[in-house]
Amino acid sequence: xxxxxxxxxxxxxxxxxxxxxxxxxxxxxxxxxxxxxxxxxxxxxxxxxxxxxxxxxxxxxxxxxxxxxxxxxxxxxxxxxxxxxxxxxxxxxxxxxxxxxxxxxxxxxxxxxxxxxxxxxxxxxxxxxxxxxxxxxxxxxxxxxxxxxxxxxxxxxxxxxxxxxxxxxxxxxxxxxxxxxxxxxxxxxxxxxxxxxxxxxxxxxxxxxxxxxxxxxxxxxxxxxxxxxxxxxxxxxxxxxxxxxxxxxxxxxxxxxxxxxxxxxxxxxxxxxxxxxxxxxxxxxxxxxxxxxxxxxxx
Amino acid sequence: xxxxxxxxxxxxxxxxxxxxxxxxxxxxxxxxxxxxxxxxxxxxxxxxxxxxxxxxxxxxxxxxxxxxxxxxxxxxxxxxxxxxxxxxxxxxxxxxxxxxxxxxxxxxxxxxxxxxxxxxxxxxxxxxxxxxxxxxxxxxxxxxxxxxxxxxxxxxxxxxxxxxxxxxxxxxxxxxxxxxxxxxxxxxxxxxxxxxxxxxxxxxxxxxxxxxxxxxxxxxxxxxxxxxxxxxxxxxxxxxxxxxxxxxxxxxxxxxxxxxxxxxxxxxxxxxxxxxxxxxxxxxxxxxxxxxxxxxxxx
Numbered sequence: 234x235x236x237x238x239x240x241x242x243x244x245x246x247x248x249x250x251x252x253x254x255x256x257x258x259x260x261x262x263x264x265x266x267x268x269x270x271x272x273x274x275x276x277x278x279x280x281x282x283x284x285x286x287x288x289x290x291x292x293x294x295x296x297x298x299x300x301x302x303x304x305x306x307x308x309x310x311x312x313x314x315x316x317x318x319x320x321x322x323x324x325x326x327x328x329x330x331x332x333x334x335x336x337x338x339x340x341x342x343x344x345x346x347x348x349x350x351x352x353x354x355x356x357x358x359x360x361x362x363x364x365x366x367x368x369x370x371x372x373x374x375x376x377x378x379x380x381x382x383x384x385x386x387x388x389x390x391x392x393x394x395x396x397x398x399x400x401x402x403x404x405x406x407x408x409x410x411x412x413x414x415x416x417x418x419x420x421x422x423x424x425x426x427x428x429x430x431x432x433x434x435x436x437x438x439x440x441x442x443x444x445x446x447x448x449x450x451x452x453x454x455x456x457x458x459x460x461x462x463x464x465x466x467x468x469x470x471x472x473x474x475x476x477x478x479x480x481x482x483x484x485x486x487x488x489x490x491x492x493x494x495x496x497x498x499x500x501x502x503x504x505x506x507x508x509x510x511x512x513x514x515x516x517x518x519x520x521x522x523x524x525x526x527x528x529x530x531x532x
Numbered sequence: 533x534x535x536x537x538x539x540x541x542x543x544x545x546x547x548x549x550x551x552x553x554x555x556x557x558x559x560x561x562x563x564x565x566x567x568x569x570x571x572x573x574x575x576x577x578x579x580x581x582x583x584x585x586x587x588x589x590x591x592x593x594x595x596x597x598x599x600x601x602x603x604x605x606x607x608x609x610x611x612x613x614x615x616x617x618x619x620x621x622x623x624x625x626x627x628x629x630x631x632x633x634x635x636x637x638x639x640x641x642x643x644x645x646x647x648x649x650x651x652x653x654x655x656x657x658x659x660x661x662x663x664x665x666x667x668x669x670x671x672x673x674x675x676x677x678x679x680x681x682x683x684x685x686x687x688x689x690x691x692x693x694x695x696x697x698x699x700x701x702x703x704x705x706x707x708x709x710x711x712x713x714x715x716x717x718x719x720x721x722x723x724x725x726x727x728x729x730x731x732x733x734x735x736x737x738x739x740x741x742x743x744x745x746x747x748x749x750x751x752x753x754x755x756x757x758x759x760x761x762x763x764x765x766x767x768x769x770x771x772x773x774x775x776x777x778x779x780x781x782x783x784x785x786x787x788x789x790x791x792x793x794x795x796x797x798x799x800x801x802x803x804x805x806x807x808x809x810x811x812x813x814x815x816x817x818x819x820x821x822x823x824x825x826x827x828x829x830x831x
Contacts, residue, residue, distance in 0.1 A: 266808075282807045282808070284806070284807055284808055291805075291806065291807055293807070403786045403792055404792065466802075470799075473772065473776070474776065474796075477772070477773065477776035477777050478776050478777075478786070487702045487777070493702055493703065494807070497773075497805060498807060500769075500805035501804065501805060502804050502805060502806045502807075503765075503802070503803075503804035503806075504802075504803060504804055505800065505801050505802035505803055506590075506796060506799035506800060506801060507583070507590065507801045507802075508581045508583055508590055508592070508793070508797060508801075509565075509581070509583055
């Protein structure tokens with residue numbers, strides 16, 4: 234029997250559970266609160282939020298499975314002939330309290346239409362407030378190792394995709410140190426079975442907890458100053474700009490009349506846009522800024 | 533001689549000056565810093581920012597006059613056959629420190645293309661953190677009195693336009709208590725001369741300083757609590773959402789490769805998106821929320 238909606242949503246829910254357990258354990262204080270919600274047009278979700286933990290100031294591990302009539306905006310964007318859609322996924326953003334712990338984002342999703350079209354999408358990317366080159370390399374190596382188990386071309390291909398996707402055009406800088414991003418993976422495009430693609434996607438999802446709990450543990454006790462905190466607020470403001478201006482997942486959520494508090498769970502607990510800000514010359518803030526401005530150069 | 537670019541930009545600059553003087557005087561402490569900038573594709577502007585005043589925490593009174601090749605995105609949106617454009621305007625947003633002083637926005641703009649098409653646009657709207665019905669009525673009466681001097685249909689027509697424009701669809705609430713909004717006013721559409729339309733527009737611009745200095749003076753000494761401040765941060769976050777997700781002026785700025793710090797000057801100095809927030813039942817916060825949810829009901 235072909236891999237269907239039920240098997241996929243069950244696996245996603247299991248992943249959500251195990252990630253929440255791992256993050257909560259690594260945090261040591263914060264626990265996830267669950268909110269089960271229903272979408273008026275069909276389906277619903279389970280939004281799990283951790284707030285004011287010892288490490289995580291605000292984070293969400295969201296599961297959703299929605300279905301119904303394909304909204305006109307989405308149909309146009311997809312040039313779709315279908316009338317019904319089904320979409321399920323797990324979506325994560327973590328905003329740590331300590332500026333030396335990076336922000337992280339992970340998403341895996343499955344989409345299908347009643348004309349038989351389906352695909353998988355997803356990715357993990359890292360947004361350090363302060364870029365630590367060793368850590369960024371380690372992060373990418375983790376992604377590469379897992380990708381390589383499924384297809385030796387995946388890592389390079391999906392890293393390039395992330396580099397481009399997470400480039401904040403209006404600021405001419407990258408959101409963070411990138412990661413991997415993939416979309417519309419299906420049998421025809423990849424010459425792989427649905428089962429094989431799903432296994433790869435789940436492997437990426439399962440990589441999230443070991444990666445991020447290590448980044449939490451390694452950095453959570455680092456001392457920081459008011460300057461570090463101000464820089465964190467500044468980097469968070471760019472995160473807001475990316476998510477509200479460019480992010481396709483956010484747009485999809487708004488266009489499908491999704492649960493707004495779950496969609497915008499990704500936004501930081503505090504941030505701001507003071508007009509005049511300056512950072513010490515040759516300090517770590519400007520070093521990070523320089524890297525973000527040169528990490529990816531759009532064509 | 534027909535009213536040309538030079539006369540319009542001169543009037544806009546004069547207005548910018550007089551507004552800065554009035555706001556700075558009413559603030560009593562803050563002064564505007566000016567930054568003259570050039571746009572690589574043609575033209576430039578004068579961004580005036582006030583920060584950490586006694587009343588205004590962050591505010592901008594921006595003038596710009598840009599020209600050059602019409603960017604493809606804009607051409608498509610306008611279904612324009614033209615290849616060159618000229619756009620000038622004055623744009624204001626004020627974020628006060630005291631939650632009982634409202635946020636305000638004002639904009640007047642002029643746009644023309646080399647095929648001879650031109651129009652005026654603009655408006656003023658008010659975003660109180662706490663809605664004071666008497667004050668909102670007074671504000672609207674001020675707008676109506678001025679509109680009525682030019683056309684008895686203007687106020688109702690432009691208020692409806694603002695009601696619709698400043699409705700935050702993804703939140704199902706209005707941004708504030710609305711105001712007036714108008715766009716694409718020209719000879720053909722309005723059966724009025726260019727001079728008459730310009731006079732009306734300038735009268736709206738000149739209304740800004742007397743309106744806002746009064747709102748500053750009336751409210752700046754009101755005492756406030758941490759709860760009031762938290763509510764202000766919350767309302768500010770909705771302001772960010774509107775500006776980054778819906779606002780056409782912001783989109784136009786980003787699409788024309790405008791000066792990013794001037795375009796996003798509208799964003800508040802501090803805000804945030806904590807997930808769990810609650811407000812006292814039947815308190816003034818929920819009263820304001822209720823009004824915002826019922827002020828305008830979209831078709």
